[in-house]
Amino acid sequence: MQTEPAPAALHHVIIIGCGFAGLEAARSLKHPRVRITLIDRSNHHLFQPLLYQVATAGLSAPSIAAPIRHMLRRQRNVTVLMAEVSGIDKAARRVRLSDGQALDYDALILASGATHSYFGRDEWARHAPGLKTLADAFKLRARILLAFEQAEKTRAPEARAPWLNFIIIGGGPTGVEMAGTLAEIARHTLRDEFRRIDPASAQVLLLEGSERVLQAFKPELSAKARQQLEALGVQVQCGCKVVDIGAEGVRVEQDGQTRHIPARTVVWAAGVAASPLGRSLGLPLDRAGRVIVEAELSVAGHAELYVIGDLAAAQSHERDGRLLPVPGVSPAAKQMGRLAAANILARLQGRSAQKFRYIDYGALATIGRKAAVADVGRFQFSGYFAWLFWLFVHVYFLIGFRNRLVVLMDWAWAYLSFQRYARVIAEPAGGAETEAKPGTD
Numbered sequence: 001m002q003t004e005p006a007p008a009a010l011h012h013v014i015i016i017g018c019g020f021a022g023l024e025a026a027r028s029l030k031h032p033r034v035r036i037t038l039i040d041r042s043n044h045h046l047f048q049p050l051l052y053q054v055a056t057a058g059l060s061a062p063s064i065a066a067p068i069r070h071m072l073r074r075q076r077n078v079t080v081l082m083a084e085v086s087g088i089d090k091a092a093r094r095v096r097l098s099d100g101q102a103l104d105y106d107a108l109i110l111a112s113g114a115t116h117s118y119f120g121r122d123e124w125a126r127h128a129p130g131l132k133t134l135a136d137a138f139k140l141r142a143r144i145l146l147a148f149e150q151a152e153k154t155r156a157p158e159a160r161a162p163w164l165n166f167i168i169i170g171g172g173p174t175g176v177e178m179a180g181t182l183a184e185i186a187r188h189t190l191r192d193e194f195r196r197i198d199p200a201s202a203q204v205l206l207l208e209g210s211e212r213v214l215q216a217f218k219p220e221l222s223a224k225a226r227q228q229l230e231a232l233g234v235q236v237q238c239g240c241k242v243v244d245i246g247a248e249g250v251r252v253e254q255d256g257q258t259r260h261i262p263a264r265t266v267v268w269a270a271g272v273a274a275s276p277l278g279r280s281l282g283l284p285l286d287r288a289g290r291v292i293v294e295a296e297l298s299v300a301g302h303a304e305l306y307v308i309g310d311l312a313a314a315q316s317h318e319r320d321g322r323l324l325p326v327p328g329v330s331p332a333a334k335q336m337g338r339l340a341a342a343n344i345l346a347r348l349q350g351r352s353a354q355k356f357r358y359i360d361y362g363a364l365a366t367i368g369r370k371a372a373v374a375d376v377g378r379f380q381f382s383g384y385f386a387w388l389f390w391l392f393v394h395v396y397f398l399i400g401f402r403n404r405l406v407v408l409m410d411w412a413w414a415y416l417s418f419q420r421y422a423r424v425i426a427e428p429a430g431g432a433e434t435e436a437k438p439g440t441d
Contacts, residue, residue, distance in 0.1 A: 010034060011035070011106045011107065011344075012035055012036075013034055013036050013105065013107045014036075014039065014095055015036060015038045015039070016039050016040075016095070016108070016111060016112050017110070017309065018042075018045050019048070019111060019310075020048075020337070021113075021309030021334065021336050022040070022111035023045055023068075024333070024338055024341075025109050025337035026075070026337075026341075030077065031077070031345060035077050036077055036078045037081060037105075038072070038080050039095070039097075040080075040082060042082070042134075043069070044066060044068060045068055046134060047064040047398055047399055050063075050064045050394060050407075051064065052131060053181075055136070055137040055144070056420065057144075057185075057424075058181070058410065058411075059410055061137070063403055063406050063407050063410065064398070064403065065134060066400055066403065083101075084098040085097060087280055088110075088280060090305060092104075093108070108305045109307075109308060110277065112277045112311055113309055113311060114132075114274050114310035115132060116268060116271070117288070125268070130268040130269065131178075140267065144182070147166070147264055147265045148163070148202075150264070151164050152196050152197050155196075162248065162263055163265075164199075165262060165263035165264070166203065166263065167249075167261060167265070167266045168207070168266075168269055170207075170208065171207075172213075172270075174269040175208070175269035176213055177366055177367070178267055179206040179234045179236075180228075180229055180368035181368060183229075184232060186199045186202040186233075187232075187233060189423075205237060207240045209241050212226070213225055213226055213238065214365055214373065216363060217363060217365070221375055222373075224373055225365065225373045228368070228372075228383070232371065241253045241254070248260075249266075250263060274290040274291070274310060278291045278311050283300070284300075291313060293306075295315075296339075297339060297343065297356050298343070298353070306340040306343070308340050309328075310333065314326040314332075314356060314358075316356060316357055316358035329363075331359075339356050342354065361376070362375050363375045363376075364376075364389070364390045365390075366387060367387075371387055372386035372389070374390065376389075395407055
């Protein structure tokens, strides 16, 4: 009868972060010679592509999130710690936690992701929140819904107008999705629910600093996305540079002129920066603060330390020999997680590590009801069929059967009725700055 090796004899892999990259790495390291310690600040894995749906009351939090312990309950070689990492000692191969604990490792996978970037103007965060976590989504949902409530209470038209102006800064997928959804809420979801205001009179402005929205897409798809946004009632303003954000609105520079746009609800979707944990490693970084990694996703001089996901400045060999940057999208993060795990196992078994090669499955962005754009290999399409394709792709990759079923039911009902029943404000007495607390969803 074969006995299991003692824990101390197992190859100890620490994974920091349980996003797409970290979770995929943990699942791929199901091996009898490996024990894993998975560390994350939260207790759940989040399906971030649908986070804006929670922020706009289309879905409840459990539909797009699942407890990490539940997801990995059958993988007996994983220990999950809900903790904050305060530092990493590469030479000693040790991870320090904020509570004073220290954990030694044989291999480390750093997948702590990214956060908001305000391009050196961090004071803007108070007035223009971003969207990265469930807590962000709860706060933003409360802010959006309370804006309509404040407008209903405000009698003077000149004082009411800023409450009905919604500004989204950044024309990437998150900004486009937020803008289209906000326009639908104002024109359809809230119809007939107010007496002093007409929600359809709300203005949704999408501000983009470059010359077109969805820069990662081909120009023709970008143009179609703009057309679909404008058909929903979104005012798209490209070549519009934000120079200041305050409690009363946004100051922008466009065509050589500066002007102020009054608004009490501003959403930041313009930039991301790598997790600060990457800077603590003392390794070369790119301009976004991402760690520059080797072809095998390890870092120079430390074959046991892998950096993956949004924290990694990785490149992929293309067929013609060119090196291209790997985009910060979930399919890339999953692929990096799988390769990092495979390389750890390969080195454990005396085999050579493999180089990372990103497989691009295409790009999708939804704009609103029956409106989306899709760039899938040789095929580019938009409109209703792109929207259906986007819907089924996102449902397919959701966490667990229950989540897929609930989301399909919620979306089917929303499609038929235009309703969003997650429109609950937890603490209405605090005014427009009230924050919905996690756990009340």
